[in-house]
Amino acid sequence: MPYLEIRDLTVSYDKNQPTLERFSLNVEQGELLSLLGPSGCGKTTTLRSVAGFIRPDAGQIVINDHDYTRLPPNQRDIGLVFQSYALFPHLTVFYNVAFGLRMRRIPKKEVKERVTNALKMVGLEAFANRRPAQLSGGQQQRVALARATVIEPQVLLLDEPLSNLDARLRVDMRQEIRRLQQQLGITTLYVTHDQVEAMSISDRVVVMNQGEIEQIGTPEDIFAAPETVFVADFMGFDNHFNAAVESVQDSKLTVTWGGAPIELRWHSKFGSPPSGARAEIFFRADSASLLAGTEASGLAGEVILHTFHGNEVQYLVETDLGEFSIMQDSDSERFAPGAAVTVQAHTQKWIAILEETAARRVTGEKNDRAQAKY
Ligand SMILES: Nc1ncnc2c1ncn2[C@@H]1O[C@H](COP(=O)(O)OP(=O)(O)OP(=O)(O)O)[C@@H](O)[C@H]1O
Numbered sequence: 326m327p328y329l330e331i332r333d334l335t336v337s338y339d340k341n342q343p344t345l346e347r348f349s350l351n352v353e354q355g356e357l358l359s360l361l362g363p364s365g366c367g368k369t370t371t372l373r374s375v376a377g378f379i380r381p382d383a384g385q386i387v388i389n390d391h392d393y394t395r396l397p398p399n400q401r402d403i404g405l406v407f408q409s410y411a412l413f414p415h416l417t418v419f420y421n422v423a424f425g426l427r428m429r430r431i432p433k434k435e436v437k438e439r440v441t442n443a444l445k446m447v448g449l450e451a452f453a454n455r456r457p458a459q460l461s462g463g464q465q466q467r468v469a470l471a472r473a474t475v476i477e478p479q480v481l482l483l484d485e486p487l488s489n490l491d492a493r494l495r496v497d498m499r500q501e502i503r504r505l506q507q508q509l510g511i512t513t514l515y516v517t518h519d520q521v522e523a524m525s526i527s528d529r530v531v532v533m534n535q536g537e538i539e540q541i542g543t544p545e546d547i548f549a550a551p552e553t554v555f556v557a558d559f560m561g562f563d564n565h566f567n568a569a570v571e572s573v574q575d576s577k578l579t580v581t582w583g584g585a586p587i588e589l590r591w592h593s594k595f596g597s598p599p600s601g602a603r604a605e606i607f608f609r610a611d612s613a614s615l616l617a618g619t620e621a622s623g624l625a626g627e628v629i630l631h632t633f634h635g636n637e638v639q640y641l642v643e644t645d646l647g648e649f650s651i652m653q654d655s656d657s658e659r660f661a662p663g664a665a666v667t668v669q670a671h672t673q674k675w676i677a678i679l680e681e682t683a684a685r686r687v688t689g690e691k692n693d694r695a696q697a698k699y
């Protein structure tokens with residue numbers, strides 16, 4: 326049974342256009358689930374609803390089988406770090422972190438011990454007597470993290486908790502959050518824009534787009550096997566082209582590349598498209614290579630542009646299937662603009678998304694929902 330359930334949640338700031346409409350999501354006990362998606366897709370709205378700062382139009386928030394939907398925020402056993410990490414300006418760092426423990430009437434000695442440990446974790450034990458105004462943005466963010474975790478809540482909600490930290494501290498802190506979360510077994514919803522952060526910290530990742538879930542899965546699944554055009558694009562599959570399906574057989578889908586057939590991974594859960602069905606094929610810049618001249622084994626192209634990146638050179642290559650961005654090791658043969666090349670497909674990491682599936686996701690689901698409303 327899931328520990329945190331968001332059931333059919335509808336939230337509208339503007340009555341005509343709900344930000345979330347019948348949004349559902351389950352988080353297992355002790356799981357760290359990330360919400361990943363572009364600005365404005367509804368990540369903070371989801372978190373604020375779970376915390377109780379937004380009263381939804383419809384739907385339920387259920388934690389450990391108890392209906393929290395009508396419970397005020399201060400009665401929910403939830404630790405929060407919000408995007409704007411409001412600290413109490415008149416309290417010192419120590420008392421900011423101690424706040425939740427004092428509310429819970431924890432004995433003084435234990436408060437001191439737990440606050441000291443929490444401040445150690447975020448590297449701020451020397452700052453206990455400062456006030457928030459005397460700290461940098463990143464330091465304030467770390468105080469907010471200590472304050473959220475020190476109460477060892479049932480559920481932890483983190484909304485871009487590392488956004489104000491420099492690159493090095495971000496990596497340290499995300500490992501620290503993961504360690505603490507696992508050690509205490511806290512069920513956690515983690516919001517981020519940053520793919521790498523989501524991949525490295527999560528048990529599962531949810532990719533959101535305009536208030537809807539595009540895909541939910543392990544970091545490996547989301548990275549390697551996007552199921553929608555949006556997720557493929559968001560996960561950095563820089564190149565795509567449209568192709569006719571030749572055949573589907575034994576978990577392989579065949580399309581034509583240059584003069585020859587190439588085989589891509591195919592999962593039977595996506596059905597068995599007839600030959601001639603259209604698919605969008607996606608691949609990353611590092612899943613193809615260039616050979617000099619025109620070979621029978623690939624797709625003919627012409628180099629348009631090259632950019633040196635240190636270990637790699639990035640080429641923009643024009644072909645009959647469109648322009649592709651292709652990364653090559655900088656030790657390999659170099660090509661100047663205008664050079665005739667052959668693009669070879671390394672299809673192990675390529676993916677195919679049927680056009681029909683893409684269209685159904687965009688129009689069909691909305692229609693279903695519209696019908697259900699009336
Ligand atoms: N208080 C509000 N009043 C009106 N509209 C709001 C309010 N808060 C959010 N919105 C709108 O709801 C949508 C979702 O906002 P939300 O803050 O949930 O996005 P987000 O995914 O957290 O984005 P970001 O990554 O930029 O933080 C946006 O279009 C936003 O403009």
Ligand SMILES: [Mg+2]
Pocket residue numbers: 368369370408484
């Ligand atoms: Mg937000």
